[in-house]
Amino acid sequence: MTRETTVGGGTELGRFLRARRARLTPAEAGLAAGPGVRRTPGLRREELATLAGISIDYYTRLERGKETRPSASVVDSLARALQLQEDEHEHLRSLAALAARSAPEAPTAPSRSVRPGVKLLLETLRPGPAHVLSRSNDVLAANPSGLRLLAGIEDWPAKQRNIARYVFLHPAARELFDDWHTQVRGCVARLRALAGTDPDAPDLTQLAGELLLKSPEFARLWERYDVKGRSYGRKTFHHPEVGDLTLGYQSLQLEGTPGHRLVTYYAEPSTAEHDALVLLDILGSQDSMPSAEKPSMAAQPSTITRDEAPPSGS
Template identity: 40%
Template sequence: MKDSIRHKELADFLQTRRKRLSPQEAGLRSDSTRRRTPGLRREEVAALSGISLTWYTSLEQGREIRVSEQVLESLSRTLKLDKDERSYLFALAGQWLPGDPESDAGSNEAISPATKLILDELHRFPAYIVGRRWNIVAWNRIAAEVFGYSDDMNDRERNVVWRMFMMEEYRQLFVDWENIAKGQLAQFRSFYGKFADDPWYNNLVEQLLKSSKEFEMWWPQHEVIHSPEGRKELHHPRLGVLSMDYSSFSLAEDHSMIMTVFTPQAHTGTMEKLDRFFPARV
């Protein structure tokens, strides 16, 4: 969406939400006979949100103004926005939506039954889901067998970056570990930038800097990529070499959760190996 269109959409959205909210709903006492139009006045929204009337008026006029996360949170509370409306407000303002302020980020990353069913039905293809902290929150049976996931993994073992740099058995799965690890780190870095104020992220980075010489060497380089698709070659201890493409995409139910699906590359024998080891269900 172009900036000019985005600012116009933001202006229209703020106006509609202001006009639908009565003074009583906003906690104000008002004589309705003195109001020519329903809803709150601009000056009331500005005062309740702790911002100047001039600045708020500029927002409703669609002017190109950079809106901070704090102001967006104030407007969300003043206008009584629900979860979806709050998310839309942040998107229109060009801001990454922060975690729910009433809960610990990443503490409640459950997937829906429908998503779990989709994951399980991909029984021929390894697939897993990571949350906003890159912890594995769900996987299917074939992913467990290929990548070694299990229910008894601790918090660190569930983190895909920690696994890549700190778990020797996991490192040995990848034929070209160095390039794959560098690529994953660059992807993680782009994600990290959105949550750099999260103490959990900073703690993870500090631990990896102390524990992994490769991480310590590559992290200061600030390499950043966003690659939802790619190829990986694995050397499985029982299946041998597996050549697979992967595709990653956000879940509609929570855009900070990412599902990654691995599909065998054609003419490599990978599909036949997986089918022999994990027979197709009837």
Template identity: 40%
Template sequence: MDNQREVREFLTSRRAKITPERAGLPTGSRRRVPGLRRSEVAALADVSVEYYAKLERGNLAGVSPAVLEAVARALLLDNAERAHLLHLAQAADGSDALTRPRRRRTKDRWKPHRSLQWTLDAITAGPAFVRNGRMDLLAANQLARAFYADVYALSDNQENLARFTFLDPASHRFYPDWDQAADITVAILRTEAGRNPHDKDLHDLVGELSTRSDDFRTRWGAHDVRHHGTGTKRFHHAAVGELTLAYEGLEMAAEPGLTLTIYTAEPASASEVSLILIGCWGGSN
């Protein structure tokens, strides 16, 4: 991906989201831009307007961590956005033709070592699975396979949650809050693109989804990023109907870039009963 373009569009989109009120600045009667002016961001970051304009044109090479942090504060970036800005700066510092890493394509699908699969299989009360930043489902316990039966049902999904969300009509039933699920999916891919800009498989996936889905293309252009660590989601499973699950996403120290996600239901809730039924349903198929 074009690093300068990514930087330019990311910084511009963040600036457009901040009102003068949020930034603690006086509001004028006439404002030609949505959000802050470049001069206002520069003042908040304590840099010259010319220097900030250079940054917003996409020139992050050689920018000090102190300046990046000042810009992050001025733009009110959250932790995920700060990390994304840092990744973009790191990519800019390595963008010279002599040092730029080659775009990598995964030749063989990653396979879990036996002890990891044993660990997943030992988790029986909730769906547990391992995914990468492209949202490929790489390993799962039996309950996760039954839970994501719609994802595994069609070969076109390629066991990928992003393809399922945007290209499979079944996703609109599976995710009652589909817009939220779609936003999260794109934000995870955006975050991965900043962290691993030379991943050819990710480039191909983004290109495919942009071509085939207007919903994806619009969201991708928003440049939103996020850390997907904990929370609750609603689902609608074909076998049991609607259920609400909590999730925890854990970065795998032994496999950088991979995330172990575990879904659980509130004890003694209807959703807990539904998970038990999904497990029985999956075991009978």
């Protein structure tokens, strides 16, 4: 995929401004509706320029990529006029900084190597699911429950395991996530944030190109230009092996390896959710055993339930 097919003509700054302007209605901006039928789905250029306190000529040059050095005050004024959230405002600052560079830096493929100490950290978090992700959501390493939580992803080759690819293309993903639509919007928004600051990144262009071809839903969300930073909170899963569970989660940037982050899930001890994580850990550990060491299937119950999991803390 070329830069043109990835992000279209002009600059990322101009495309982002144009996309967000088209989504803000005059009523939302506090403007009275004028006479006649509007041909523009959102604000007109002159309306946004007025709200931001800049000339229409200057704003038009920003959108078309002919003006590439907006001041910090102009960026902040545009963010207020567009009613951007904090993550979106920060993204706009990053795009302005990128546009101001005289020559773009050559894109480089990020490291996929996970340090031994980080792998040890994954083990210490058991039975809590945890995995290390790249900036484009490749699963670089995981503990047993971290892999097993994403039902069915272990069937894919290691280099194919990617959270965005999983949520859009794996048949189990729609049933696994309680709010699949929120999950996919977050994935696309985080990839969009990366595309804004490093549009020619080889890991991003390959992934986005594949998903644009294979998933109409991804293509639709990609054109919205939503951006979002890393987050924390709670997620509910409908897991085919351990049932329904709601887990807290936290994403942490890993120092020393640019773009790598640790995502970990947790549950309160002595709860059904914690027992489910113990069971996931056991099932995931069995997957990683050599075939000769795995328990005989004849000795396994036909259906495993939470009640059969060892007590928490065992």
